Amino acid sequence: MKKILSAAVVFLSLNLFGQTKEDSIQFSRISTEILNKGKSYNELRDLTKNIGHRLSGSEAYEKSVKWAEQKLKEAGADKVWLQEVMIPVWERGKESLKIKAQNGKWKTLKMLSLGNSEGTKGKDVSGEIIMVKSLAEYDKLSPEQVKDKIVFFNYPFSQSYVQTFKAYSDAAVYRSTAAALTAKKGGKFAIVRSLSSAFDDVPHTGAMRYGDSDKIPAVSIGNTTADELELLLKSQKITAKLNSNCGMKGEKLSHSVIGEITGNKDKSVIVVGGHLDSWDVGEGAHDDGAGIVQSIEVLRTFKNLGIKNNHTIRVVCFANEENGVKGGQQYGKTVKENNEKHLFALESDAGGFSPRGIALEMDDDKIKQITSWSPLFLPYGAYDFDGRYSGTDIYPLKDMGIPTAELVPDSQRYFDIHHTEEDTFEKVNRRELLLGATIMTQMIYMIDKNW
Amino acid sequence: MKKILSAAVVFLSLNLFGQTKEDSIQFSRISTEILNKGKSYNELRDLTKNIGHRLSGSEAYEKSVKWAEQKLKEAGADKVWLQEVMIPVWERGKESLKIKAQNGKWKTLKMLSLGNSEGTKGKDVSGEIIMVKSLAEYDKLSPEQVKDKIVFFNYPFSQSYVQTFKAYSDAAVYRSTAAALTAKKGGKFAIVRSLSSAFDDVPHTGAMRYGDSDKIPAVSIGNTTADELELLLKSQKITAKLNSNCGMKGEKLSHSVIGEITGNKDKSVIVVGGHLDSWDVGEGAHDDGAGIVQSIEVLRTFKNLGIKNNHTIRVVCFANEENGVKGGQQYGKTVKENNEKHLFALESDAGGFSPRGIALEMDDDKIKQITSWSPLFLPYGAYDFDGRYSGTDIYPLKDMGIPTAELVPDSQRYFDIHHTEEDTFEKVNRRELLLGATIMTQMIYMIDKNW
Structure with missing residues (x-):
């Protein structure tokens, strides 16, 4: 049945859009080039091991700006430049969280302050812990019950969703609004409780926001610590004591990094990108060093294979995705101000895992056209074009009506390591990363040729 | 386009085979059960860490027989038994490979004797190395050119194939026939040169065969050692010296382990299995501890969800896949002797990675029926039913005309660690393993219900 229908799709796409054989040959050239000669894996090693994590505002981030500029030049960009962005600066500093039962001793827990959280300014802040399992349960508590307490939002990351991003979306509100x-x-x-799919004790950081509330601290603990705390709280009163120095340190001028190969037919822009910043733990390997080196791989592959691009293909290494999205916002603003025609934007920001497809956020006709190409992608393991979302950094472009998309890698391992000390180069597999870059290059090739 | 066609597939399958909604609900129950309560990951930890690698004939293999028997009972099998199998016994013993240039010093290389290879019986065997890049190149050499030499078959594992099993098949002849x-x-x-997709120095073992040739040794070296040796040989004569003690040590009585839940409608058998033995390095985690624990998970899930199986569902933990396939052969022989009706056999022996589909080896009508179910599998990431092969252990069943199949996991990481010290529990991701078990259970459910 499937074979018959696949054949039907090929037949239709042959008729509707033609040149399937030529495209199939080009897809194969792209794949062979990248799987054999791709440099993104070695570039990722360089970025993660020689620069490491690179939070907006840090010295490491500024190093990564110079690094990306250099790599884009080496990849063969016709033009490379820095785009000024005012970014918020958040710093962690020393932090510790301890608990104790009545008459017990203080015990230190593994923890991470959430990104953008204010700390205790180096002072001890303590109180009794009360635990809630859900927002509904929290809503039932009166201010008297919560006053001067420490609230433990113990909502589990669901294992039931096949796509782990759904579990992440489901639980993310706890991280963002707990404080x-x-x-x-x-x-x-x-x-x-960390937004974590792993049964381990690794705390996950990530952005939170205050809105109009008082700026009290929010911290995250790993799953096994959360399990232990939950068990303790069933039988006794537990006091927690936090001492932390994190907080916002104003704004700073920084940069996104942009490189492009000029269009041979016109100067309409096709964007491919990821974000250059990362959280301040681990190495920012999957999130989102992978997206950065894959995007540079796209540009290099066009150059190395001598594919004459009709439109300008532009790699954007966005600043400050993690705690502000200021790079994405500034890019969108600049596009509007300069009235630069943009055809399409593709982001890779879901990890350097084996690709399964591309999510598409655009009008139905364009979706129909792109999905008609799916038989070309199938031999490369990409079959899923059903996602209707795209990358965070390119949402400002989407809001301007520009078709946007995001690489869909296999999601099973991502939330084991997302925003943690464990997001290191060693967790990235060479072939998986390169295959992601392959799918991205093939998609940019099709858009460039057909739009 | 794809969405429209997918809808068409659903529609057709609804009409042709009915009850899609009921199946979809059952698929979801299976997935939720396994992703939340599956025990296969913890069982794999137990098998790999407390028993470890378990080559046929070793004490560890015999421990794993007892272990599998126990786990099948715990999973709720109605009946568990051992099937006698005469297996070949191969032992590695101490081994070392050294090289030296003229006037140079001996340098020790990382290496592994290939499985089933004879060694040097503890004596030094040395000679000049000659290198060939392919069989075609080797064919051109005269016996005079090869006499008393050490032949280095330096054929690379191709990076170009998207499915790494194709690269493995392409290069496997060098391992099996070099000696x-x-x-x-x-x-x-x-x-x-090892059959390895990784750019590292890890040697891969695996089976070789002599046919009617003299039984001289064959050893494997990792990719970086092979690269270095290749470079050295371009400029100078290199002597190699091997000292090894490996060899066949006769035969031994051992066992495959079998457990089943009896059919409620009839006693026709549906087999699901993997192989219990492994090579004598690493922990045999992906190859094939994963397949064993996934198969047991299938049985446990039927029991835990109270799915009344029409036919007998039988888990077979095959002995001796790696260097003889005697477990698979004996099982097939016994089926024939007892004239036991078998409906279907599914093996998992391609690693515990995120599943992408199931390969099918059976007549076209059955393939058509199974692929008509593919919309049910799609939400679980299984879309590829185009493979026309099945597991090694169930080939004897296939040869008897029984429909056979094999789980198709993502193949990108498998040949980084296949048959090496690196095939450890840590390389297996919990969710990926459980999702494989989910797809297997869903397929067995559909076969049991519809055949």
């Missing part, structure tokens, strides 16, 4: 909710009822600080 | 070919022209022993 604000706690503050509104007079609590002292919030603890959240 | 026989070398012996026939009077060479002393053979060195082969």
Whole structure:
């Protein structure tokens, strides 16, 4: 049945869009080039091992700006430049979280302050922990019950979703709003169970926001610590004590890095990119060093194979995705100001895992056209074009009506290591990373040729 | 386009085979059960860490027989038994490979004797190395050119194939025949570049065979050692010296382990299995501890969900896949002798990675029926039913005309670690392993219900 229908798709696409054989040959050239000669894996080793994590505002981030500029030049970009971006600066500093039962001793827990959280300014802040399993449960608590307490939002990352991004979306509200909710009822600080698919004790950081609430701290603990705390709280009162120095340190001028190969037919722009910044733990390998080196691989492959691009293909290494999206916003603003025609934007920001497809956010006719190409992608393991979303950094472009897309890698391992010390180069597989770059290059080739 | 056609597939399958909604609900129950409560990951930890690698004939293999028996009982099998199998016993013993240039010092290389290879019986065997890049190149050499030489078969594992099993098939002849070919022209022993997708120095073992040739040794070296040796040989004569103790040590009575839940409608058998033995390096985690624990998970899931199986569902943990396939052969022989009706056999022996489909080896009508179910599998990431092969252990069943199949996991990482010290529990991801078990259970459910 499937074979018959696949054949039907090929037949239709042959008729509707033609030149399937030529495209199939080009797809194969792209794949062979990247799987054999791709440099993105070695570039990722360089970025992660010689620069490491690179939070917006850090010295390491500024190093990565110079690094990306250099790599884009080496890849053969006709033009490379830095785009000025004002970014928020958040710093972690020293931090510790301890708990103790009545008459017990203080025990230190593994933890990470959430990104953008204010700390305790080096002072001890302590109080009794109360635990809730859900927002609904928290809503039922009166301000009297929460006042001066530490609220432990113990909502589990669901294992039931096949696509782990769904579990992440489901639980993300706890990370982003725990502090604000706690503050509104007079609590002292919030603890959240990490957004983690792994049964380990690795805490995951990530962005939180206050809205109009008081700026009390929010910290994250790993799954096994959360399990232990949950068990303790069933039988006794537990006091927690936080001492942390994190907080916002104003704004700073920084940069996104942009490189392009000029269009041979016109100067309409096709964007491919990822974000250059990372959280301040681990090495930012999957998130999103992978997306950066894959995007540069796209440009290099066009150059190395001598594919004459009709339109300008532009790699954007966005600044500040993790805690502000200021790079993406500035890029969108600049496009609008300069009235630069953009045809398409593709982001890779879901890890350097084996690709399964590309999510598409655009009008139905364009989706129909792109999905008609799917038989070409199938031999490369990409079959899923059903996602209707795209990358965070290119949302400003989407809001301007530009068709946007995001690489869909296999999601099973991502939330084991996302925003943690464990997001290191060693967790990235060479062939998986290169195959992602292959799919991206093939898609950019099709868009460039047909749009 | 794809969405429209997918809808068409669903529609057709609804009409042709009915009850799609009921199946879809059952698929979801299976997935939720396994992703949340599956025990296969913890069982794999137990098998790999407490028993470890388990080559046929070893004490560890016998421990794993007891282990599998116990796990099948715990999973809820109605009946568990051991099937006697005479297996060949191969032992490695101490081994070393050294090289030296003229006037140079001996340098020790990382190496592994190939499985089933004879060694040097503890004596030094040395000679000059000659390198060939391909069989075609070797064929051109005269016996005089090869006599008393060490032949280095330096054929690379291709990076160009998207499915790494194709690269493995392409290069496997070098591992299996290097010794026989070398012996026939009077060479002393053979060195082969490992069948490895990784750019590292890890040697890969695996089965070789002599046919009617003299039984000279064959050893494998990792990719970086092979690269270095290749470079050295371009400028100078290199002597190699092998000292090894490996060899066949006769035969031994051992066992495959079988457990089943009895059919409620009839006693026709559906087999699901993997192989319990492994090579004598690493932990046999992906190859094939994964297939074993996934197969047991299938049985446990039927029990835990109270799915009443029409036919007997039988888990077979085959003995001796790696260097003889005697477990698979004995199982097939017994089926024939007892005239036991078998409906279907599914093996998992391609690693515990994120599943992408199931390969099918059976008549076209059955393939058509199974692929008509593919819309049910798609939400679980299984879309590829185009493979026309099945597991090694169930080939004897295939040869008897029984429909056979094999789980198709993502293949990108497998040949980085296949048959090496690196095939350890840590290389297996919990969710990827469980998702494989999910697809297997869903397929067995569909076969059991519809055949």
